[in-house]
Amino acid sequence: MQLLENRIIKDGKVFPGNVLKVDSFLNHQLDVDLLDKMGLEMKELFKDSGVTKILTIEASGIGVGCLVARHFNCPLLFAKKSKTLNIKGDVYTSKVESFTHQCTYDIIVSKDFLNENDTVLIVDDFLAKGNALNGLIDIVNQSGAKLAGCGIAIEKGYQGGGDKLRAQGIRVESMAIVEKMDDKTGKIIFRR
């Protein structure tokens, strides 16, 4: 998606350790108009998949997830990262290793909101090694729902998570795939 690639080049910042900082428009401050255009693009791509539910993970997936759900005219469900006092009853759980936070945490989705009648599009802001997506796919599988695929804002192609999922036959559509970054020059190269 040219609009997103242009924005990453304009406002993204590359730091050592393969960190791409896009918090001016994607994960601290959100450009809702840009998210809405990504939502429209994902709707185009998955329009024939019979999607009944968008699934994401708190916190920064919620923004893009909301705008995708708006175009599909279906609910957004977000996995929570720890069991709070307000989630009662039966839940699906999985474990996710976080690169950013350097820890492993449980993700939780209530069984009330996902079952074998659903067709799920998983949405997230970033895809690197695929740890969060693997946890969400595990939850979709536990629920018996059908997985339409994954819609991602920015995929870090060089970390391999997206290609591993594609090799398993999972449809992964990323609005921008970063193939290479150089923290010395700030140069970002996208996959064609």
Next chain:
Amino acid sequence: MQLLENRIIKDGKVFPGNVLKVDSFLNHQLDVDLLDKMGLEMKELFKDSGVTKILTIEASGIGVGCLVARHFNCPLLFAKKSKTLNIKGDVYTSKVESFTHQCTYDIIVSKDFLNENDTVLIVDDFLAKGNALNGLIDIVNQSGAKLAGCGIAIEKGYQGGGDKLRAQGIRVESMAIVEKMDDKTGKIIFRR
């Protein structure tokens, strides 16, 4: 807002300890169409306030915040609950006591995205004692931005946080104010 009150009566669940569970449409699964209508209502209420930025707090404020920001055609900024590896540089911080999680945490907003030229509408899904809002207001004050007011989905009127803010001269607009709940009968009474 009649639509939200009707939905709370239909799908909200009352538990002992003044817990109102609305996770089928507001804070686990999100009814994006309902959020969008709340966004439109808040735009109507604050249309003359010159709002340049919506400010909320992760995680469940992001959903309603996104749809409010869409109607104001401005960015959504969300306060983060702990310092991650990906936030660098100068930040505004404040402390918030969480009733749900029974702890105190730091909230953080990058100074890059909020300054004295902004007029801020603070948005959140719930207002009880007002702890989260007080932290966000503190951050707005630190930045020198103007506070237009607070737009809330559900206010628990009986916990007094909203009225304390109003007594300080802060404009607080809640889409539904729960005045009383009874966990034995499930009855919910709204403020008129």
